[in-house]
Amino acid sequence: MNAVVTPDTLNHKVRTVFGRLAIDKRRLPSSQLGQRSVPAYVAEWLLDSLTPGEGPITSEELRKVQEWANRFLPHPDESKIIKNRLLNGEIVKVLTPVEVEILINRKISERFAQLKLLGLLDVHVSDSIVNTYPDLLKQGMWGVAELIGTQAGVALTDFKPMQASVDLELFKEKSTAFSLEEWRALLLTSMGYNPWAFSEQEKTYLLCRLLPLVEKNLHILELAPKGTGKSYLYENISPRVRLVSGGNVSPAVLFVNNASGQWGLLARFAVVVLDEVQTLKFERPQEIIGGLKGFLANGRLTRGGLYETTSSCSLVMLANIVLDSEQRPIHDPLLVKELPDFLQETAFIDRLRGIIPGWKVQKLSSESFAQGFGLKSDFFGDTLLSMREDVTSNQFTNKTIQLKGKKLYKRNEDAVRLIASGLMKIQFPHGKITSEEFNHYCVRPAVELRQLVWRQLYILDAEYRQYDEEIQYDIR
Structure with missing residues (x-):
């Protein structure tokens, strides 16, 4: 019988197993470094360098941090x-x-x-x-x-x-010291959330936000009301993740500047996040959607044929949606109705791997944020990104998951396998997994996320109705 997991027992195990790679997540909010507009992966590195310890920082530690910040971290x-x-x-x-x-x-x-x-x-x-x-x-x-x-x-x-030292094999080995419940709690704490404040289903949806980091070209859309912390993770996890919030988005910004030859965000970052896409100002939207369709389909970036390259960047789009009195999307089942018209094109939606149902996650409160020990953000982010090069899970899902039905749609199968692979990397980095665990924690959520995409296509375009409406699968 598994021992009961409590915040105290988990904190002790995290400190014992990961040592200096772990940090008390309570220290950052009390440091006032957030007022300096530095991301968590920088602020935690700074805190651990100046005032290592646990619990909210003391007045003396705060003075030391503020003195250093005043000297080297200008407003x-x-x-x-x-x-x-x-x-x-x-x-x-x-x-x-x-x-x-x-x-x-x-x-x-x-x-x-x-x-x-x-x-x-x-x-x-x-x-x-x-x-x-x-x-x-x-x-x-x-x-x-x-x-x-x-x-x-x-x-x-x-x-x-400031650089973290990443040893993926060591990370995998250390993960074996934790039960699945403990590991999921540690992941959420490392993301900045309090695992004890969310249901098991909510935890899975929150962990899905890590998918674009661990898999190449995993393009995803999250729909949720305001206040669910959609962008919180991405702006604090890694310098290789770029959050675009507000301002103009042009083909030159995303793809390449033909005048200077400067490659855009999708070529230079591992993950690009477009926040509040329903309010972003898109210049030349038809050119953007044309370029995105090509990129999402085959990872190739080009603009007007002047320059061309490949990119493994994952694109994340975050959008606020309105809910009804029962906390359901008011436009359900047509969830994409609140997106800009050009992003509702089915050829574009089809190229998204999945939709995270963020409306099923509670709005953040003071109790929603991490209260204990997690992995340092710089180490955590770099380790997740290093998993992209490990194809063991991809090989496993490709040979294990088989969609079934009268007529199969290849992009559904590709998307389910890729998402399931990502969830396996995140939750079972050591690769030790039972068939039941694989089905429950990896395949079912992958099918759910892809099914939401498939439903939009089924509603918007009769061409897709030649295939089965529900995605079904076997595990070999």
Whole structure:
């Protein structure tokens, strides 16, 4: 008989098994670092470096953190102060995200760093720094940048990134120390949620938010009312995840800028999240939907045929929907009705792997957030992303799951297998799983998420009604 899992017993086991890779999630809210607009994967790294411990931070620890932040973590409105210090000849060290851009034209070819939080967009950077940290050329990196003012402008003279050390095999081995109930609770705590505040079904839907991290090209839509924390995870999990919230979304931003040759977000990030898609401003929507259909189908990015590349990026779309008095979507079963018209095209919807029914998750309250020990966000995010290269689960689901019916639709089968593989990686990273567990925790949720996509297609387009309305499967 399994022992009862309690917050205290789980906290003890997490600390014992993962050691310095774990952190008390209560420390971040009490640190006031959230007021500095830094994501959790940065703030937890900083806290553990300065004031390792457990429980809400003490007044003395808070003073130490604030002193460090005042020295090295300037507010965005202090950019002019930083520039003035550089003008005065000071060497300035700041914790900030850094990206490197390349300029090539007939007159000049050079690379330069961009520190956008400080308003510094043309900082000189050495070849050695760029060669040492190639991610500066992709999604950019957070780290401590050393800056100095020169006659030619501002120069980045040194860079020390915050980086987690990822050992996927060690992660898998350590996961065997936990029961499934404990492991799911640890995952949710690491995501920033309080597992004791949610039902088992709600926990599964929350874990589905991790799917785009562990699988390549797993494109998904989540529909939920406001206040369910749809974007909370994505803005705090990894620098390789880019959340787009507000502003204009253009073909150049998503795909490639044909004028400069600069690849867009889908080429440079592992996961791109479009938040509140019903309110985003899309420039040239027909060009965007045409480019997205090609990308979602085969992972190829192009625009006008000038440039072409492949990408394993997963696209996530988050949308707020209105519920009725019974907390059901008012447009059920046509759930996509509140999306922009061009996103309701069936050829586009079909290419989404699944729809997460976020309306079935309770709205977040003060009790919904993590109260105990979880994995550090930087380590957790990087480990999840490293699972993309492990194809063991993909091979298992491909040979184990078989859809059945009079006439099968291949994209349904592909989607169910991919989602089930992702759920297996998340919940059973060690690969030890029974048939019952595989069916209940992996295949059933995968079918549910894909069935919601299939229902939209069935309603919107008679072409799909030549296939069975319900997705059925066998496990071999």
